[in-house]
Amino acid sequence: QQQVKQSPQSLIVQKGGISIINCAYENTAFDYFPWYQQFPGKGPALLIAIRPDVSEKKEGRFTISFNKSAKQFSLHIMDSQPGDSATYFCAAETSGSRLTFGEGTQLTVNP
Amino acid sequence: SAVISQKPSRDICQRGTSLTIQCQVDSQVTMMFWYRQQPGQSLTLIATANQGSEATYESGFVIDKFPISRPNLTFSTLTVSNMSPEDSSIYLCSVGKTGPWEAFFGQGTRLTVV
Numbered sequence: 001q002q003q004v005k006q007s008p009q010s011l012i013v014q015k016g017g018i019s020i021i022n023c024a025y026e027n028t029a030f031d032y033f034p035w036y037q038q039f040p041g042k043g044p045a046l047l048i049a050i051r052p053d054v055s056e057k058k059e060g061r062f063t064i065s066f067n068k069s070a071k072q073f074s075l076h077i078m079d080s081q082p083g084d085s086a087t088y089f090c091a092a093e094t095s096g097s098r099l100t101f102g103e104g105t106q107l108t109v110n111p
Numbered sequence: 112s113a114v115i116s117q118k119p120s121r122d123i124c125q126r127g128t129s130l131t132i133q134c135q136v137d138s139q140v141t142m143m144f145w146y147r148q149q150p151g152q153s154l155t156l157i158a159t160a161n162q163g164s165e166a167t168y169e170s171g172f173v174i175d176k177f178p179i180s181r182p183n184l185t186f187s188t189l190t191v192s193n194m195s196p197e198d199s200s201i202y203l204c205s206v207g208k209t210g211p212w213e214a215f216f217g218q219g220t221r222l223t224v225v
Contacts, residue, residue, distance in 0.1 A: 034213075034214070036216075041218075041219075041221075042218055042219070043115075043203050043216035043217050043218045043219045044154070044203075044216045045216070046213060046214065046215065049213070089153060089154065093214075098142075098144055098156050098159060099144075099154075099156070099205075099214055100156075101153045101154045101155075102153065103152075103153045104152075104153050
């Protein structure tokens with residue numbers, strides 16, 4: 001499987017702060033880049049996704065920034081809340097195919 | 112979205128035995144996948160479950176160890192055969208829906224092999 005590299009592995013943020021998670025990919029055939037949120041004991045849940053024809057997508061407090069030339073994309077969580085504490089995975093895929101996941105980032109938001 | 116039910120949610124199994132995990136979706140879906148998530152790790156694709164034909168396995172996974180069935184567009188099973196402690200993981204069913212493409216996951220099956 002083609003790799004997707006994710007950083008940092010863990011992140012601690014104060015309530016109200018901005019959480020930033022970064023991913024980089026190799027395969028230029030990838031055309032769909034979702035982010036998943038996973039709480040302990042649960043399956044991953046789709047949080048937000050972007051296609052490479054746009055540079056940014058915002059949904060509420062969550063924003064994806066996408067840099068096609070650098071083959072990088074990132075998740076920004078504004079006004080981070082303790083309820084955002086979870087593991088976040090970036091992923092990439094080609095249309096209709098299977099996902100390749102990053103290594104995951106364990107986010108802790110302190111009250 | 113899609114509602115995915117996996118059974119069992121967890122199990123503790125003896126070494127050398129087999130466990131079959133079921134995945135039921137509330138609507139017909141084109142694509143169904145099985146993933147493995149080892150403790151504290153990311154998700155690794157095991158195989159794509161193809162309706163009416165043999166599953167497509169990723170590198171490092173073989174049919175004899177992980178036989179998969181998909182008799183229709185809403186149901187699939189994954190069997191973990193001849194289990195060893197190294198098979199202790201969370202196994203996740205995922206489905207894909209087109210127009211636009213999205214992938215959804217079940218809650219997972221937490222398997223412990225002793």
